Amino acid sequence: MKVLGTTDEHSGRCDCCSTRIKRAVVLETSDGNVVRYGMTCAAIATRHRPAKIQRLAFNAMHEAKQAEYASKAIERIRRAVAWPSPPVGFSSWREVDDAIYPPE
Numbered sequence: 001m002k003v004l005g006t007t008d009e010h011s012g013r014c015d016c017c018s019t020r021i022k023r024a025v026v027l028e029t030s031d032g033n034v035v036r037y038g039m040t041c042a043a044i045a046t047r048h049r050p051a052k053i054q055r056l057a058f059n060a061m062h063e064a065k066q067a068e069y070a071s072k073a074i075e076r077i078r079r080a081v082a083w084p085s086p087p088v089g090f091s092s093w094r095e096v097d098d099a100i101y102p103p104e
């Protein structure tokens with residue numbers, strides 16, 4: 001089980017034992033499913049202490065945020081450098097994956 005983060009958005013019960021929970025630990029199972037467990041079940045499932053789960057959750061969410069910022073930055077750069085149309089004399093160049101190449 002991989003710790004993906006923590007969330008307040010869940011069904012209100014642990015996916016493992018159906019106990020009422022306030023905050024859920026979001027876990028990814030080995031077959032790729034995402035489950036929301038209370039801390040106790042998350043600790044048992046991952047064999048980590050709650051403090052370590054909190055840390056793993058924080059790190060995972062931080063990384064996800066960083067990745068989101070990075071992909072937004074890449075998108076901004078792509079838009080900024082987008083070449084609207086080939087300049088005069090380049091009209092026969094081929095456009096492939098946002099790059100242009102001379103005629104074959």
Ligand SMILES: [Zn+2]
Pocket residue numbers: 014015016017018019037038040041
């Ligand atoms: Zn449970």
